[in-house]
Amino acid sequence: MRTEQPKMIYLKDYKAPDYLIDETHLTFELHDDHTLVHAQLVMRRNPALGSDLPPLELDGQELELLSLALNDRALGEADYQLTDSHLTLHPDSASFVIDSSVRIHPETNTALEGLYKSSGMFCTQCEAEGFRKITYYLDRPDVMSKFTTTLSAEQHSYPVLLSNGNPIASGSEEDGRHWATWEDPFMKPAYLFALVAGDLWCVEDSFTTMTEREVALRIYVEPENIDKCQHAMDSLKKSMRWDEQTYGREYDLDIFMIVAVNDFNMGAMENKGLNIFNSSAVLAKAETATDAAHQRVEAIVAHEYFHNWSGNRVTCRDWFQLSLKEGFTVFRDSQFSADMNSPTVKRIEDVAYLRTHQFAEDAGPLAHSVRPDAFIEISNFYTLTVYEKGSEVVRMIQTLLGAEGFRKGSDLYFERHDGQAVTCDDFIKAMEDANGVDLTQFKRWYSQAGTPRLQVSEAYDADAQRYTLTFKQSCPATPGQTEKLPFVIPVELGLIGAQGQALPLQLEGEAAAGADTRVISIDQAEQQVVFFGVAEQPLPSLLRSFSAPVKLSFPYSRDQLMFLMQHDSDGFNRWEASQQLAVQVLEELVGQQQRGEPMVMDQRLISALETVLADEMLDPAMVSEMLSLPGEGYLTEIAEVADVDAIHAAREFAREALAQALYAPLWQRYQAYREVSRNSPYVAEAEHFARRRLQNIALSYLMLTGKEQVLEACLEQFEHCDNMTERMAALAVLVNSTHTEARAKALASFAEFFKDNALVMDQWFSVQAASTMPGGLARVEELMQHPAFNLKNPNKVRAVIGAFGGQNAINFHQLDGSGYRFLADQVITLNALNPQIASRLLSPLTRWRKYSPERQALMKAELERILASGELSSDVYEVVSKSLA
Ligand code: B3K
Numbered sequence: 001m002r003t004e005q006p007k008m009i010y011l012k013d014y015k016a017p018d019y020l021i022d023e024t025h026l027t028f029e030l031h032d033d034h035t036l037v038h039a040q041l042v043m044r045r046n047p048a049l050g051s052d053l054p055p056l057e058l059d060g061q062e063l064e065l066l067s068l069a070l071n072d073r074a075l076g077e078a079d080y081q082l083t084d085s086h087l088t089l090h091p092d093s094a095s096f097v098i099d100s101s102v103r104i105h106p107e108t109n110t111a112l113e114g115l116y117k118s119s120g121m122f123c124t125q126c127e128a129e130g131f132r133k134i135t136y137y138l139d140r141p142d143v144m145s146k147f148t149t150t151l152s153a154e155q156h157s158y159p160v161l162l163s164n165g166n167p168i169a170s171g172s173e174e175d176g177r178h179w180a181t182w183e184d185p186f187m188k189p190a191y192l193f194a195l196v197a198g199d200l201w202c203v204e205d206s207f208t209t210m211t212e213r214e215v216a217l218r219i220y221v222e223p224e225n226i227d228k229c230q231h232a233m234d235s236l237k238k239s240m241r242w243d244e245q246t247y248g249r250e251y252d253l254d255i256f257m258i259v260a261v262n263d264f265n266m267g268a269m270e271n272k273g274l275n276i277f278n279s280s281a282v283l284a285k286a287e288t289a290t291d292a293a294h295q296r297v298e299a300i301v302a303h304e305y306f307h308n309w310s311g312n313r314v315t316c317r318d319w320f321q322l323s324l325k326e327g328f329t330v331f332r333d334s335q336f337s338a339d340m341n342s343p344t345v346k347r348i349e350d351v352a353y354l355r356t357h358q359f360a361e362d363a364g365p366l367a368h369s370v371r372p373d374a375f376i377e378i379s380n381f382y383t384l385t386v387y388e389k390g391s392e393v394v395r396m397i398q399t400l401l402g403a404e405g406f407r408k409g410s411d412l413y414f415e416r417h418d419g420q421a422v423t424c425d426d427f428i429k430a431m432e433d434a435n436g437v438d439l440t441q442f443k444r445w446y447s448q449a450g451t452p453r454l455q456v457s458e459a460y461d462a463d464a465q466r467y468t469l470t471f472k473q474s475c476p477a478t479p480g481q482t483e484k485l486p487f488v489i490p491v492e493l494g495l496i497g498a499q500g501q502a503l504p505l506q507l508e509g510e511a512a513a514g515a516d517t518r519v520i521s522i523d524q525a526e527q528q529v530v531f532f533g534v535a536e537q538p539l540p541s542l543l544r545s546f547s548a549p550v551k552l553s554f555p556y557s558r559d560q561l562m563f564l565m566q567h568d569s570d571g572f573n574r575w576e577a578s579q580q581l582a583v584q585v586l587e588e589l590v591g592q593q594q595r596g597e598p599m600v601m602d603q604r605l606i607s608a609l610e611t612v613l614a615d616e617m618l619d620p621a622m623v624s625e626m627l628s629l630p631g632e633g634y635l636t637e638i639a640e641v642a643d644v645d646a647i648h649a650a651r652e653f654a655r656e657a658l659a660q661a662l663y664a665p666l667w668q669r670y671q672a673y674r675e676v677s678r679n680s681p682y683v684a685e686a687e688h689f690a691r692r693r694l695q696n697i698a699l700s701y702l703m704l705t706g707k708e709q710v711l712e713a714c715l716e717q718f719e720h721c722d723n724m725t726e727r728m729a730a731l732a733v734l735v736n737s738t739h740t741e742a743r744a745k746a747l748a749s750f751a752e753f754f755k756d757n758a759l760v761m762d763q764w765f766s767v768q769a770a771s772t773m774p775g776g777l778a779r780v781e782e783l784m785q786h787p788a789f790n791l792k793n794p795n796k797v798r799a800v801i802g803a804f805g806g807q808n809a810i811n812f813h814q815l816d817g818s819g820y821r822f823l824a825d826q827v828i829t830l831n832a833l834n835p836q837i838a839s840r841l842l843s844p845l846t847r848w849r850k851y852s853p854e855r856q857a858l859m860k861a862e863l864e865r866i867l868a869s870g871e872l873s874s875d876v877y878e879v880v881s882k883s884l885a
C-alpha cells in the first residue's frame, strides 16, 4: 500500500544506472511460514559514468533485513539508510560485493507479485517490478546480470526445484530437505528471474535446433493435469521451428521449461528458460477446453517462446520501452497464428478486437502513446495500446518495407543488440539502416496517442480517364496531447470495376499500369492520389488487410458494400464490407428504437448474409465471421453517446430477424456439421475449428426462433458431444434462452460433472456472469457464494466479476446504478488483496464519458467513492484519478 503521495515517473528523466551487477548469487530457503533469501551481488561502478562513488540505492519492498555486508564486512545501522522502498549504502571502491539476507512471506502474498504460493507450490512473478519484493536489488531492466540460484525446501512436499538456466548441482540433507542449484549463462535483468518449488509432474519431449542441438522440453503441472499438456507441447515445438524458419532465431539453452500455476495475474511470463503460465494458458484437451482455449494456448505458448529473442536476448532499457518487446512479440505471435490457421480469419479477429477494445482505450481518459512518457504504476501500462497497437505499428513497418526488407531489419536488430537493453528508437534505427530508409515521421506512431481518422473522398473524370482519391487525416486530442502532427499511414488499396474485376493501377510517374493492389503512404494532413488510365468509374477497396490502425471513412452506399462483399479480392475487406453494412443497418435500428418507432430491418443485410451462407465454397470460418454481427462493445465504441438499451435491443432484433429469415439454410448447415462432429473424433486443427464455429453460430441463431426441434438439437449436442467446444456452446445458448427448466438442469449437471476441474468451472461461471438475461447482478452475487468461487484466484475474478463488467452491458449498466456499485465494491475489496487485478477490473467504469448524463453521474460517483475509500494501491489510484481528471 502507498504511504506517500504516488509519484509520476517520466521517460525524460531516464538516467543510466550508477552501478552494475555482474553476478547475482541467490540462495532461497523455502519454509511453510517464511522464506529466507540470501543474495550475493558482485558489483562495480558503471564505467561509462565516471569514477566517483555516489551512494548506491537498492530497491526493496516488504523485506525484513536480517543482515548486510559490504566486501565481507558486516554493516551496522549507521552504515546504511533504510526506507520502505529503498536501501542506500555507500561503496568505498569501484568494485565490491554485497551480501544481504532477508526474510519474506510468500505464504501470505495475495498480490501474486514477487515470490508467492499457489495451490501449495512456490512460484514467482517479477515483471515488471516484483523482484524488489524478493531481495534488495537494482530492479530495472537495464541492469543485466549473470544469475546462479540455489533453492532448498522440504523434499516430500516440494520434490521439484526449478530456476532459470541449466541445473548444475543438487543434493539431499538429513532433515528431510533437499536443494538444487541452477545457473543461467545469459545475462538478464531481474524481471526475467524465476523460481518454482512444488509437487509437480512433467511431460517431456525434445527439439533438435537448426544447428542440430538437442533441447530438452518439459511442461510441469499438478499430477491430475498430466493428460492436458500435449497441445501445449505441440505448440511449443511448432513455435520453435517457426521462429527458426521465419526469423532465423534458434533457442539457446539446453532446456526449456513451462510450469502451469493456478493463481496468476495474467496469461503467462517469459522468464528465461522457465516460463511460468496461468494454467488456463497451458492445459487443453478436447473434453475440457474449447477450440478458442486451444487456440489461445497455442498463441500464448508461441508468444512467450518468441520473447526469448524479442525481450530476453534483446531487452528493454526502461519500462517506457515496453512495446519494444511486447508490440514486436504480439506481432510475431500473430504472424505465427496466421501461418498455423487462416491468415484472413486471424486478421479479422485481431482487427475486431483492436477496434472494440484498443480504440476505446485510445479514446478514453487513460489514452497513452505506444511508448508512454509518464506513469505512476508500470503495471497499469500492460495495455492494449502497448501490446495490440504496438503490434500494429510493427506491422505497418513490415507493410512499408516489404517482408524481405523487414527481415533484413530484424536480423540487424537482433545481431546489433544481442545482450543489450535498448529502446524503440534502436529498433527503428535497425529497420532504417538495413533498408536505407528514413522513418523519422513514422516514429510519431510511438509518441502520439489517439486513433487517427482518415476521411477519403473520390472524383472520377471520365474524359481524362482519371480517378482521384483525396485523403484527409486528423487525430483527436488525448490527455496531455492537444496538437497532433500527421502520421505516416500505409494504405493498401485496389480499384474494382463494375464487373467485379480488379482494375489495373497506374499512378503518377508510372509509364504503364503495374500491380493491381498497392501500398500508398499517406503522410500529409491532406493528400491526393491520382490514378491514370481508369476506363470506368471504379469502386475503391481501401485499407486492405487493415493496413493501418485508423478509423477510415468513405461514403459507401449499402449496395456498394454488398458489391464489395461479393467481389473484393481482399478477404479482409469482404468481411469489412459485411461489417460496415451491418453497422449501417444496426445504427438505423438503434435510431428507430430511440425514437420509439417500430424497428424495421433492411432486407439487404438478410439477402447479403443469405448469399454468404449459400456459398458452399466459402471457408466456414469466413462465413462465421460474416454472420457474426458487430458486437455491442464495438457499437458502443463507434457511437457518439452509447445508448446501452437501444444497442442491445437493436442487435437482438437483428439477430432474431436473421434467424427467422435464414432458418432453413442455418438448420441445414447445423445438422450437416453436427453430423460430422458426431461421427468423427475431435481434432484441434483450423478446419475443424472453423466447422464447429459455424455449427455453433448457427445453433445460437436457431435457438432464437424458439422452435422445439432446435431445443431438442441443442440438448442432444449438450448431452452427447465429446468435446467442450460443442458442450459449452450448447450451454451458452441455453443460459441465454428462456427455457428456464432446461437451463437449470444443464447448469446443474455440468457443475456436478466438472466440479473438480477449476478451469472448466471458470467457463461455467463466466457463461452465467455474461448472460444478458434479466437479473444479471443477482446471479453474479449468487455465483460469488458458490464453493468453487474464490476472490483470491484471478481466473475466478475474471470469470465472474470481469465477465459481468466487460461482457454484460445490459445488466452492468442498469439505470439504478447497482452494477456500478457492485463493481466499485469489488475493486475496493480487491485493492487490498491484489492491486493489479483490482486496477484491471476498473476498466468498464473508466469509460463513463461514453454514456448518457444519467449513467455518467452514477459511474463517476462510484469512481469518487473508490478514491475516497481509504489507502489505495498506486495501481488503483492511478486509474481512478486519471479517469476523473
Ligand atoms: N511479459 C509478461 C507480462 C508481465 C505483466 C506484468 N504485470 C507477459 C507477456 O506479455 O508475455
Ligand code: ZN
Pocket (backbone or CB within 6 Å): 303, 307, 325, 326, 329
Ligand atoms: Zn509478452
